[in-house]
Amino acid sequence: MIIEIRWHARAGQGAKTGANILAQAAIRQGKYAQSFPEFGPERRGAPVQAFNRISDEPFTIHSGVTEPDIVIVLDPKLVGNVPITDGLKAGGWIFLNAPIGAREAQERFGWQAFRVVTCDASGLSKRTLKRDIPNVPILGALAARAGVVALESLQTESISRLAKGRGTDDPVVKANLEALALGYEETDFADVHTQSLPSSGTKPPLPAWYELPVAGVIDRGGTAQVYQTGGWRLKRPELDLNVCVHCLMCWLVCPDSAILLSGARIIGIDYRHCKGCGLCETQCPPRARAIKMVEEEALQPAEKTP
Ligand code: SF4
Numbered sequence: 624m625i626i627e628i629r630w631h632a633r634a635g636q637g638a639k640t641g642a643n644i645l646a647q648a649a650i651r652q653g654k655y656a657q658s659f660p661e662f663g664p665e666r667r668g669a670p671v672q673a674f675n676r677i678s679d680e681p682f683t684i685h686s687g688v689t690e691p692d693i694v695i696v697l698d699p700k701l702v703g704n705v706p707i708t709d710g711l712k713a714g715g716w717i718f719l720n721a722p723i724g725a726r727e728a729q730e731r732f733g734w735q736a737f738r739v740v741t742c743d744a745s746g747l748s749k750r751t752l753k754r755d756i757p758n759v760p761i762l763g764a765l766a767a768r769a770g771v772v773a774l775e776s777l778q779t780e781s782i783s784r785l786a787k788g789r790g791t792d793d794p795v796v797k798a799n800l801e802a803l804a805l806g807y808e809e810t811d812f813a814d815v816h817t818q819s820l821p822s823s824g825t826k827p828p829l830p831a832w833y834e835l836p837v838a839g840v841i842d843r844g845g846t847a848q849v850y851q852t853g854g855w856r857l858k859r860p861e862l863d864l865n866v867c868v869h870c871l872m873c874w875l876v877c878p879d880s881a882i883l884l885s886g887a888r889i890i891g892i893d894y895r896h897c898k899g900c901g902l903c904e905t906q907c908p909p910r911a912r913a914i915k916m917v918e919e920e921a922l923q924p925a926e927k928t929p
């Protein structure tokens with residue numbers, strides 16, 4: 624049986640390296656394995672994918688992975704913005720880098736048909752490696768819960784890569800091994816859970832841009848209103864209505880009609896459609912400075928529209 628794995632991450636988070644370490648660790652155990660990345664727009668922060676195939680028997684498949692057994696998500700902000708569960712087998716695994724419980728992730732993202740493991744891989748990475756490189760702890764979580772490879776094989780592979788010219792007492796090698804071990808220990812798991820769960824009280828999310836019909840003919844206006852495009856956002860505008868002078872400059876320049884009005888007064892921002900371009904902040908007059916762009920936080924509710 625071949626186990627197929629798809630990684631979702633942003634460029635710079637180490638999905639390609641993580642997939643490669645996993646494949647090499649599996650080979651160390653006598654298994655057969657592949658790893659390969661897929662890139663889209665090449666820039667730091669752009670969504671990327673990487674893939675693994677691992678088997679006890681030799682195999683000759685070299686096509687892309689379309690029906691994975693396991694999906695690994697290194698950036699929780701990608702959920703809702705890229706098709707995380709596309710092709711994922713019923714009862715398949717989702718490994719999510721997030722500081723929340725697995726059951727909460729199941730409920731929040733509608734993943735009750737899958738086995739979910741959460742691990743605060745970014746937090747563990749910052750604690751040990753002093754950087755947000757979540758691929759190492761998530762590999763530990765994978766070994767602990769899905770058992771695709773043994774922790775010892777991952778440790779041996781990590782030492783082999785990192786210790787060249789350094790020695791196993793090197794602080795970088797030690798920090799990586801610690802991150803791996805913590806990822807192995809600090810996970811939360813939720814099994815498939817098909818019973819209905821109490822509503823979280825939030826409105827269901829709009830369809831995402833990737834759910835648009837391929838090559839569809841747009842035969843009417845206003846289609847942006849019925850699809851969520853705000854998931855592209857890396858920064859979010861925060862509006863302080865206490866100092867807003869309602870000059871409407873932000874409304875005038877917003878390319879996504881995401882500034883909400885009531886009559887001639889600003890009442891809020893439509894985060895389902897705001898792409899975080901920052902033009903509103905630029906145009907807000909210095910006497911008001913009512914809009915400030917801040918880093919988008921992971922796991923924001925699906926919408927904050929008033
Ligand atoms: S950040 Fe850009 S898209 Fe979002 S509200 Fe401001 S101008 Fe509109």
Ligand code: SF4
Nearest residue numbers: 867868870871873907
């Ligand atoms: S530009 Fe600034 S002051 Fe003017 S309406 Fe927008 S938020 Fe308010």
